[in-house]
Amino acid sequence: MADPNEVPIAHGGALSEAVARYGGSASEWLDLSTGISPFTLPLPEMTAECWRRLPEPAEVRRVCELAMRHYGGSVMPVAVPGTQAVIQLLPWLAPNADLTAIVSPTYSEYALSYRRVGKAVEEVHSLEAAADTQADVAVLANPNNPDGHETMRDDIFGFARAHRQRLLIVDEAFADLRQDLSMVGAAGMEPNLVVLRSFGKFFGLAGLRLGFVFAEPKLARILNERLGPWAVSGPALAIAAHAFSRIDLIGELRTRIAKANTMTRSALNMAGVSIVGEAPLFFYCEVGEGAAVRDAMAGRQVLVRAFDHSPSRIRVGLVPDELSAVRLRETLRLAGARVT
Incomplete structure (x- = not known):
């Protein structure tokens, strides 16, 4: 607790x-203390209605469709108010899990989110080492923060398929420029795989607080229920729709x-x-x-x-x-x- x-x-x-x-x-x-791009994507003009109205479900669906195309997903993601907000909810994706293995050293909020609700955490140095634990959940940042360590996609696939009884959470906050590492396309196909993507780091818009989570429908529903209605603001959705549509x-x-x-x-x-x-x-x-x-x-x-x-x-x-x-x-x- x-x-x-x-x-x-x-x-x-x-x-x-x-x-x-x-x-x-x-x-x-x-x-130079963050890993956020020093450049910001030019913003679109915002209508007064964008600020005045609550976001419509159709707006959320459109942005999630654009995100799926942009990131190369095979399922519609959950739009979230920043991946940090999702990290707080990770324990609820496997509420009966007693032990979580976290590939470390890494972003400290993962361990804190589990310990905060009374879950045990074991810090390991690789996915291979996580496989040797009794953990029900494994967490991997890829590329890792702060050291940039990369785990190859074949190794992640191997873990997910060999340990289907374990939930595997992969945070790809820094993967926009290393799409060859990404597991987004497998999330939803592999039922025990959850992939987090950050919008703000690559686009230089961390203050927008926006991210996307790719997972199979049951896990996506848990996140949606925990987040509640209107989790992402109308302006954030409008900016994301603009960003994803501008390939140039x-x-x-x-x-x-x-x-x-x-x-x-x-x-x-x-x-x-x-x-x-x-x-x-x-x-x-x-x-x-x-x-x-x-x-x-x-x-x-x-x-x-x-x-x-x-x-x-x-x-x-x-x-x-x-x-x-x-x-x-x-x-x-x-x-x-x-x-x-």
């Missing part, structure tokens, strides 16, 4: 806290992200830090003393993430332009990041 003394988990994007601690104005900071803008966004990835990699290499893991939207770096380097960089108004589970490492998001790349490189040097 919930612990009233539970300490909230620290996440990236806490810019206001950094400003309060280290000074400056938000506009002066370079926030999606292509431009992919190109800009690829360029930003190259600039960020170059800055890290020139600063002499070692890249030990990565995903298209972030890099995981060995710097010697992660917390110390993070704090020193924050003192120069550049925000990155450090981790208790990997104290020598930081995660760095993508820079938006060449000037920011130079700033990242020089800040790393001044912060005393250990060179390779």
Whole structure:
């Protein structure tokens, strides 16, 4: 059950806290603490009716159809108010499960959601190790956050088919640029497979709070019942419909992200830090003393993430332009990041 003394988990994007601690104005900071695209898809014009009315079921169905096509799904997904909201509901997909195996280290909210309702959690290093546990549920982020580790699709298929009595939850929040890893097409075909997709990270619209869950109908119904009516706002649906329909803008966004990835990699290499893991939207770096380097960089108004589970490492998001790349490189040097 919930612990009233539970300490909230620290996440990236806490810019206001950094400003309060280290000074400056938000506009002066370079926030590289998240894995969210530094570029935002151009937004459509919004009618007053979009804000005034409750979303119609037909609007939800249309967006879910577009999402199914965009992500390559074989079943209609459940539209959700961000995948974080779904993580809170994961225990209810298998309410009788006593033990959940989570491929770790990873996003901390998975374990917290199970422990909060009194479920046991076992942290393992791979799906293969999860198979050796007595867990009824396995959770995998692919690519993983924060280290970018990738699990091949054949290995995920193998686990799902060999352990049909276990629920397998795959969070593909960072898979938009690695569709070759995606299990979206199998969700619904494999009855024990649930796949989460984030809308905001790739489209640079995390504040919209929108995601999609692909699962067989019984599990989808559980989520819909737990979420209740009008879980996703009308403006979010309108923006998603616009985004999924603009193949040209999606292509431009992919190109800009690829360029930003190259600039960020170059800055890290020139600063002499070692890249030990990565995903298209972030890099995981060995710097010697992660917390110390993070704090020193924050003192120069550049925000990155450090981790208790990997104290020598930081995660760095993508820079938006060449000037920011130079700033990242020089800040790393001044912060005393250990060179390779």
